[in-house]
Amino acid sequence: MAMRPLRAAAVAGVTALAILGTTSPAGAAKPATGTTTSAHDEQITWQGWSGAAWSAGAAAGTAVTAAGLTLGTPIGTVQYKDPHRSVRRSWAYGTWTSPLTEVGFGATELVASWNADTPAGTWLQVELQGTYTTGVRTPWYVMSRWASGDADMTRTSVDRQGDRTSSIWTDTFAINNPGAGVLLRAYQLRLTLYRDPAGTASPVVRSVGAMSSTVPDRFTVAPSPGHIAWGTELAVPRYSQNIHAGQYPQYGGGGEAWCSPTSMEMVVEYWGRRPSPADTSWVDPSYADPTVDHAARMTYDAQYGGTGNWPFNTAYAATFPGLEAKVTRLHSLDEIEHFIAAGIPVVTSQSFLAGELDGAGYGTAGHLMVVIGFTATGDVIANDPASPSDDAVRHIYRRDQFEQIWLRTKRTTANGGTGTGSGGIVYLIKPTTVAWPSVAGSTNW
Incomplete structure (x- = not known):
């Protein structure tokens, strides 16, 4: 029965960044983990941008409409070589970069997620730059290259990204060795929206955000008392994989x-x-x-x-x-x-x-x-x-x-x-x- 391995076992194969003119940060070792047991002492926060909050970021070639963040007048074109198709294609693009956002604690992991529409001939990239508790910044990491369809580009994560302190594991930013004491203090997200230079359709991003967390190593957790929704069952359709x-x-x-x-x-x-x-x-x-x-x-x-x-x-x-x-x-x-x-x-x-x-x-x-x-x-x-x-x-x-x-x-x-x-x-x-x-x-x- 093949299912999703969790983070430490999830990375299979590597690829370099494929935007021409960029290079991939060196790969890093698998995050170290311990064997302690604790109760519910995790720290978790979710922070995001949508609606009026788009104005807090820095836009270059993007614009905010009632529907969300979209391309305005692109700032240029770039060639992207799709590593999974060996196809090189030019795309007009614009960016939006979030403000530097404090997590509120020292985080060990971050997962970004977004809600967007990508009509034919469009796609988007989500990147992260973190700031450690030492004040040092990470490289800009690619968290995703995504389109809702698969006709124009190949939907993909990017492996082989990291520095001495952190790595990207498919969809997760992770501190390599939390026990060393250097954690994630703050971050910025950057969206790059792409469209066919000859087209008029543009991506529309309705929201983007990230979950930052520190969850201690633990084999067991304290049970929760419940009694909030006991006796309640939702009529969810049933599908077997x-x-x-x-x-x-x-x-x-x-x-x-x-x-x-x-x-x-x-x-x-x-x-x-x-x-x-x-x-x-x-x-x-x-x-x-x-x-x-x-x-x-x-x-x-x-x-x-x-x-x-x-x-x-x-x-x-x-x-x-x-x-x-x-x-x-x-x-x-x-x-x-x-x-x-x-x-x-x-x-x-x-x-x-x-x-x-x-x-x-x-x-x-x-x-x-x-x-x-x-x-x-x-x-x-x-x-x-x-x-x-x-x-x-x-x-x-x-x-x-x-x-x-x-x-x-x-x-x-x-x-x-x-x-x-x-x-x-x-x-x-x-x-x-x-x-x-x-x-x-x-x-x-």
Whole structure:
């Protein structure tokens, strides 16, 4: 069962930056980790820009409209050689750079996410420059080269980026050795919007932001008390990734590896949106649930070689009218309960041995599923795409087990070694007309 490995195991293969005239920072060693255990003492914040907040940044060739940030009069053209197609093409471009933004604590990781529309002949790049607690700045790191479609360029992350202190691991900025004491204090995000010089269509970015966090190394976490949404279950559609086994292996090995887009598609369709028949017309008509095949194709990251890039999945969800989505971390199942009480299902990332989650019947180094509710006694109701059929997707998992495998950052592997955990990673997706739940003290969504 091929699923998303968590960060320490996620990078496979390398490529240099392909914007002509730039060079890639030297690669860095895998982040060091320890083996301590702690309770809920993580620090998490999510900061972003949209609407009137665009004016706080520095624009060059971009303009703000009612729809969002778009290209105005481009500042020039650049040649981009697509490393996955060996095609070189000229693009007109403009940029927007966020103000220097203080995290508020020393962070060890950052994940950027965005909501945008990229019509045919357009795409965008998201970059990050961090400032360490020493005051030294990182290089400008490419966090994504993205388009909602795949006709004009290849959607991709960029490997082999780093300095002595930090590295980019597919979709995650990470401090290499947090124990050395140099952490992320502040950052800027830079958007570059591209369009065909002969065209008139432009990308429109509705929002961009980043989750910064410090989650201590821990094998276990203190259980949360709950009683916020017990007895509540949301009517989320059920899709199995496993029935797609063998389909379109060019997208990360095929359906058996599609836990992330399958989970995302369930939530998109819960909100009443879905790919159109024209969108899925390329799918073999004998295949069930063609919207899942479409989601896999539209979240595929050519450098990562799979569909598990976290912000590529939320960006896909946000291409549907009226939806917004982001990647962040949550502190506990209590926070998920607040979302369920507000009618918002939550996609979670976890890793576990087969014996650590009763009823799952498998183990995984990294897997996504959808929390859709809680039983009357507080256990987790999840749509788990790693199921043999759509009808079998709904599972009830023990609350204590689920909270551990989702929130921990360290785990014991089947061979007795030490593996990693997501530390509470989630996808949050909702209509713009639905309010985020208000939880005292939470700044992580």
